[in-house]
Amino acid sequence: xxxxxxxxxxxxxxxxxxxxxxxxxxxxxxxxxxxxxxxxxxxxxxxxxxxxxxxxxxxxxxxxxxxxxxxxxxxxxxxxxxxxxxxxxxxxxxxxxxxxxxxxxxxxxxxxxxxxxxxxxxxxxxxxxxxxxxxxxxxxxxxxxxxxxxxxxxxxxxxxxxxxxxxxxxxxxxxxxxxxxxxxxxxxxxxxxxxxxxxxxxxxxxxxxxxxxxxxxxxxxx
Amino acid sequence: xxxxxxxxxxxxxxxxxxxxxxxxxxxxxxxxxxxxxxxxxxxxxxxxxxxxxxxxxxxxxxxxxxxxxxxxxxxxxxxxxxxxxxxxxxxxxxxxxxxxxxxxxxxxxxxxxxxxxxxxxxxxxxxxxxxxxxxxxxxxxxxxxxxxxxxxxxxxxxxxxxxxxxxxxxxxxxxxxxxxxxxxxxxxxxxxxxxxxxxxxxxxxxxxxxxxxxxxxxxxxxxxxxxxxxxxxxxxxxxxxxxxxxxxxxxxxxxxxxxxxxxxxxxxxxxxxxxxxxxxxxxxxxxxxxxxxxx
Amino acid sequence: xxxxxxxxxxxxxxxxxxxxxxxxxxxxxxxxxxxxxxxxxxxxxxxxxxxxxxxxxxxxxxxxxxxxxxxxxxxxxxxxxxxxxxxxxxxxxxxxxxxxxxxxxxxxxxxxxxxxxxxxxxxxxxxxxxxxxxxxxxxxxxxxxxxxxxxxxxxxxxxxxxxxxxxxxxxxxxxxxxxxxxxxxxxxxxxxxxxxxxxxxxxxxxxxxxxxxxxxxxxxxxxxxxxxxxxxxxxxxxxxxxxxxxxxxxxxxxxxxxxxxxxxxxxxxxxxxxxxxxxxxxxxxxxxxxxxxxxxxxxxxxxxxxxxxxxxxxxxxxxxxxxxxxxxxxxxxxxxxxxxxxxxxxxxxxxxxxxxxxxxxxxxxxxxxxxxxxxxxxxxxxxxxxxxxxxxxxxxxxxxxxxxxxxxxxxxxxxxxx
Numbered sequence: 001x002x003x004x005x006x007x008x009x010x011x012x013x014x015x016x017x018x019x020x021x022x023x024x025x026x027x028x029x030x031x032x033x034x035x036x037x038x039x040x041x042x043x044x045x046x047x048x049x050x051x052x053x054x055x056x057x058x059x060x061x062x063x064x065x066x067x068x069x070x071x072x073x074x075x076x077x078x079x080x081x082x083x084x085x086x087x088x089x090x091x092x093x094x095x096x097x098x099x100x101x102x103x104x105x106x107x108x109x110x111x112x113x114x115x116x117x118x119x120x121x122x123x124x125x126x127x128x129x130x131x132x133x134x135x136x137x138x139x140x141x142x143x144x145x146x147x148x149x150x151x152x153x154x155x156x157x158x159x160x161x162x163x164x165x166x167x168x169x170x171x172x173x174x175x176x177x178x179x180x181x182x183x184x185x186x187x188x189x190x191x192x193x194x195x196x197x198x199x200x201x202x203x204x205x206x207x208x209x210x211x212x213x214x215x216x217x218x219x220x221x222x
Numbered sequence: 223x224x225x226x227x228x229x230x231x232x233x234x235x236x237x238x239x240x241x242x243x244x245x246x247x248x249x250x251x252x253x254x255x256x257x258x259x260x261x262x263x264x265x266x267x268x269x270x271x272x273x274x275x276x277x278x279x280x281x282x283x284x285x286x287x288x289x290x291x292x293x294x295x296x297x298x299x300x301x302x303x304x305x306x307x308x309x310x311x312x313x314x315x316x317x318x319x320x321x322x323x324x325x326x327x328x329x330x331x332x333x334x335x336x337x338x339x340x341x342x343x344x345x346x347x348x349x350x351x352x353x354x355x356x357x358x359x360x361x362x363x364x365x366x367x368x369x370x371x372x373x374x375x376x377x378x379x380x381x382x383x384x385x386x387x388x389x390x391x392x393x394x395x396x397x398x399x400x401x402x403x404x405x406x407x408x409x410x411x412x413x414x415x416x417x418x419x420x421x422x423x424x425x426x427x428x429x430x431x432x433x434x435x436x437x438x439x440x441x442x443x444x445x446x447x448x449x450x451x452x453x454x455x456x457x458x459x460x461x462x463x464x465x466x467x468x469x470x471x472x473x474x475x476x477x478x479x480x481x482x483x484x485x486x487x488x489x490x491x492x493x494x495x496x497x498x499x500x501x502x503x504x505x506x507x508x509x510x511x512x513x514x515x516x517x
Numbered sequence: 518x519x520x521x522x523x524x525x526x527x528x529x530x531x532x533x534x535x536x537x538x539x540x541x542x543x544x545x546x547x548x549x550x551x552x553x554x555x556x557x558x559x560x561x562x563x564x565x566x567x568x569x570x571x572x573x574x575x576x577x578x579x580x581x582x583x584x585x586x587x588x589x590x591x592x593x594x595x596x597x598x599x600x601x602x603x604x605x606x607x608x609x610x611x612x613x614x615x616x617x618x619x620x621x622x623x624x625x626x627x628x629x630x631x632x633x634x635x636x637x638x639x640x641x642x643x644x645x646x647x648x649x650x651x652x653x654x655x656x657x658x659x660x661x662x663x664x665x666x667x668x669x670x671x672x673x674x675x676x677x678x679x680x681x682x683x684x685x686x687x688x689x690x691x692x693x694x695x696x697x698x699x700x701x702x703x704x705x706x707x708x709x710x711x712x713x714x715x716x717x718x719x720x721x722x723x724x725x726x727x728x729x730x731x732x733x734x735x736x737x738x739x740x741x742x743x744x745x746x747x748x749x750x751x752x753x754x755x756x757x758x759x760x761x762x763x764x765x766x767x768x769x770x771x772x773x774x775x776x777x778x779x780x781x782x783x784x785x786x787x788x789x790x791x792x793x794x795x796x797x798x799x800x801x802x803x804x805x806x807x808x809x810x811x812x813x814x815x816x817x818x819x820x821x822x823x824x825x826x827x828x829x830x831x832x833x834x835x836x837x838x839x840x841x842x843x844x845x846x847x848x849x850x851x852x853x854x855x856x857x858x859x860x861x862x863x864x865x866x867x868x869x870x871x872x873x874x875x876x877x878x879x880x881x882x883x884x885x886x887x888x889x890x891x892x893x894x895x896x897x898x899x900x901x902x903x904x905x906x907x908x909x910x911x912x913x914x915x916x917x918x919x920x921x922x923x924x925x926x927x928x929x930x931x932x933x934x935x
Binding site for chain 1: 522525526528529531532533535536539540642643644645647660661662663664666674676677679709710860861866867868869870924926927
């Protein structure tokens, strides 16, 4: 049953997922070549001191691609469900509704995590290839909020799409926008070092709200 | 015989707007039940409540003895559901969608589905989105037949279908209904299709129920009489005898559950001069329009 | 369908409360911009009194402590050390002040300026530093090819290869071990810049809190235990390479004390600071040929002390003014918002949820919000027992809670009711 559900979700998002994977790949490739060229043009120690002094986030492309990932997967996964109330088909299946909702959300979340892990792996290789381990540490703490933001934006797309009432959809979009913006503030290294726990909680809390939207969907518009 | 569906005192509002009040009816096991009514009388609302996609303001809706709003998975497996417009996962192909649903239903009858698919000029790898509306309806039907449910809920199966597919659909359903204990709950806006198909029906009007009875009884007791009047301005109103009146110049049709003699008496006591009173045979559709009116 | 739907609704309300408490006050203050006063405090050797430069968007004002205003041309001669170049150009630099002959070179040498900001104290950027050659014999400092870290040992990573220079690392580690250094380093302070006249290396606090001075002299390690007591609890050091060569660094302690680490055997001289809180305030030290002006800038005021070169207090001044909370907008905000959440603050570089509570005045809006909420539930015919939890959120979070309530909206149909 889980396999079937995952297959259904995968069919909806495979093209956007592949598209996003290509985008992530391209962003990382550009990041790599930009860094490579920087080290070709300038003296290595000059580059390092610049990076230290100005906290150059040379992988900032990943930030925007991450945000796009959560939104993209969410929209492609849930637009077909919202369209003609297809979600009814899913919820009519002989499985507990919350389990079905969880499976759908988990599938999308896993795909986002896969891309985030991919980014982290490649960025680790790039960072450690050119720079001391301190930069790797900084990279991990700098990018983690983006990946969490990506997950969070995905959850909020789901919350908005599953919610049946249009007025509430607009209100929840506003709330979602506000929440997701909180993950992409600041421009230096490890800006969220002290608040990592808070934003992890915020992501978890957001994921729980999905069940309220599903509840509202099932209850119908009054 | 027991009831598969029991609806009692169901009332629903959208905001302040009353959809229906104290709606009550039962669906017998093994019967084919039609929910008829013009647009906006609450057909889809009823279906949504029945399927647990709407929580009614008050009243009870039981399906196999369970509250329809919180059906157990086991009961859901016994209910086949066709969404208005045969909505299915259009991003899947014929094979994928079968495999998908098969995973959820232990009693899945793959053959029933592929038997129906064989009749369509489609390939296994054709996506639903690339099919005609008629073909898609057959896919949706095939999936329900393969699920082999005890109760089938069909929301406006005729939507967007031409006569051939509508006939095909009904033929299959008739076959399915013959199987033991199968119950069908159906709505349609094309009533003529349902004439020889339905056992029982309920006819909804805005905010109220017009009638609940077996179709045969309805057709046998509900009559149309035509007659001419000399004075076209004769006053006639709906009442407990005359359910509906149609007037074209000096020709009048009345719809009633009463017999010819009673109508004669009715007209005479009201001093209406008439001649040529005769009963006109009606199809289910005629009767439906006769009861609910054209507007 | 959902057993815990009430809990999830409350959770959603709290999320909406968070979002509102971040953005609403932000919008509110954007619409009611409050201008912060900017005052620079100086001590005039001519007037023997404090003088001020106050700036707002329109204009810069020059004033003395008696409230007299000056034009720029009148003002500049009051601070001959600060403005010596301008005064020289105009031929107005006095030859002698208080019997001391004024030589431009000496004036320039004695002008110092240091600043400690709370954000810098908290901030731990990449712990990688360039160790300059401090006796290269060249005119300018040159950036070394490697950067060091001090963890389980002192390591130099050569940038071009991104590999550890084992030889150099062992050399320096051995020197540190010999001096009694306990690895790893807790903090490393220095100026990783080539734009300084010379290099004094780094002050490093070891695992036991002892302070070491590390630099590189002709390729050899120079490591010295400064003898600064570990129980001083230093939270930050600002090093300064100044031709005056009076002190290496400024040390700020956990107890908000400020010390100067002098060139004389690293001896500590405590600087008088008053009303200083390193977590909130900016510390400015301005020095010239005669005086040191030590200023603590607070959010809505400042406190300045002027000392002689031996850090004996001559005079003090200060001012505090009502902040944004005393303006009309501020009063409205206090009544309207029970609390405000900021994700960025001046006093820290980190993003977090910084909560600032209003006072009893917030009860005003909270109670109105509660009345609204109760009216809402009454209209929706939801029993008070069921609405109590949601109402609690509203009374605690005021306007935000009410917004949350009206966004979540569908409260009827709780499980277990039907």
